[in-house]
Amino acid sequence: MNDKEDFSHQAVLIEELLAAPFVAATNANSKMAQEQAKFLMETCFDSENGAFSPKMISLTVKNAKESASDQTSELITFQLPLITIIPFNSLCVKDVSVKFDLEIISHVNTNTNDDENEKDKTVMRGSVASSNDASENNKTQRRNQSKMSVEINAGSIPLPVGLTTLLEFYTKNIQLKS
Amino acid sequence: MIDNLKIPCPTSECNSQIDYNVAALIGGASFGCQKCSAQIKIASSSISDLKTTYEKFLDLKNNLSKK
Numbered sequence: 001m002n003d004k005e006d007f008s009h010q011a012v013l014i015e016e017l018l019a020a021p022f023v024a025a026t027n028a029n030s031k032m033a034q035e036q037a038k039f040l041m042e043t044c045f046d047s048e049n050g051a052f053s054p055k056m057i058s059l060t061v062k063n064a065k066e067s068a069s070d071q072t073s074e075l076i077t078f079q080l081p082l083i084t085i086i087p088f089n090s091l092c093v094k095d096v097s098v099k100f101d102l103e104i105i106s107h108v109n110t111n112t113n114d115d116e117n118e119k120d121k122t123v124m125r126g127s128v129a130s131s132n133d134a135s136e137n138n139k140t141q142r143r144n145q146s147k148m149s150v151e152i153n154a155g156s157i158p159l160p161v162g163l164t165t166l167l168e169f170y171t172k173n174i175q176l177k178s
Numbered sequence: 179m180i181d182n183l184k185i186p187c188p189t190s191e192c193n194s195q196i197d198y199n200v201a202a203l204i205g206g207a208s209f210g211c212q213k214c215s216a217q218i219k220i221a222s223s224s225i226s227d228l229k230t231t232y233e234k235f236l237d238l239k240n241n242l243s244k245k
Contacts, residue, residue, distance in 0.1 A: 032242050039238050043231045056222035056245055057228055061188050063214075077221060078188050085228060086181050087200055091242050154242075170187055 011105040011125035021150050025096045032091055042082040054081035054170065069161045088163070094155035100148040101129035172178075187211040204229045211230070 043099040045052040055080040063074050129149045159167070184195040194213035203209070208219040220228060 017188070034244060035238065039234065043234055055227070057224035059188075059218050060221050062208075062217045063189055072204070076188070080185075082227065082231055084185070085183075085200060085203070086231060088235075091239060 011127055012102070014102070014124045014126050016125060017102070017128070021096060021098045021148070025093045025152065029092045032093075036088075036090065038087070040083070044081070044086070054083055056080065057082050057085065064114075084167055084170045086169075088159060089156040090159055091154060092157050093152055094157070095151075095153040097151040098148065102126050103129035185218070185229055187214060189214050189216045192216070200228075202205055204232060 041047075041052065044055055046055055058079050059075050061076050061078060063076060104124055104126045106123075108123045108125075110121040110123055158164075181225040183200065184197055187194045187196050189211065189235055192214045192228060194211050194216075196209050196211045198218070199207070203220050204225060206219070208217045208226070210217045
């Protein structure tokens with residue numbers, strides 16, 4: 001295989017090459033959201049006949065009543081949904097920084113019509129350029145050393161509005177029982 | 179990881195918030211309301227449920243961070 005053929009095998013549409021890291025980050029975000037939602041439903045809810053009810057845990061509250069002459073306290077047990085106690089946050093890919101040199105390998109005008117009014121369409125194919133420090137004489141080695149630098153920062157984002165509303169509803173409805 | 183959270187004080191007419199920490203709550207610590215002095219603590223019957231869920235949650239976060 002000569003060099004030209006070898007390059008053409010590596011060539012992809014420029015727009016695909018540019019979009020690839022961001023598509024990967026979006027897919028990662030989607031997967032993380034799915035796993036968190038799955039965890040939430042499996043550990044914090046009981047399912048029965050397709051209906052979900054929150055798993056409850058019990059807390060006790062000691063209510064100190066102080067007066068000048070007497071100090072009494074009563075112990076009350078109350079229940080609240082487990083979901084309100086766990087410090088949920090949405091983990092996601094926050095920033096993606098991509099850095100690479102683009103090598104244009106082919107540049108094709110797809111307009112085969114002779115109509116001059118029709119706009120020319122150009123399809124460019126390329127690949128991640130080889131690193132500059134590689135030996136000029138060894139092209140195979142140069143291609144193997146092609147580098148794309150991708151920096152990904154994960155972080156927390158605010159919870160989805162639906163979940164926030166659910167948590168707010170639950171926390172405002174603590175059940176007291178004697 | 180944000181472990182310090184707030185929960186509404188369950189005492190009627192208090193309308194205040196009680197700060198708590200999940201890990202300490204599992205460990206049996208009590209947390210008091212600044213306004214009415216009520217103290218909350220996890221019931222012994224629920225420690226296991228909360229501990230299991232919290233550990234699974236931490237595992238999930240660690241796994242997702244590694245990916």
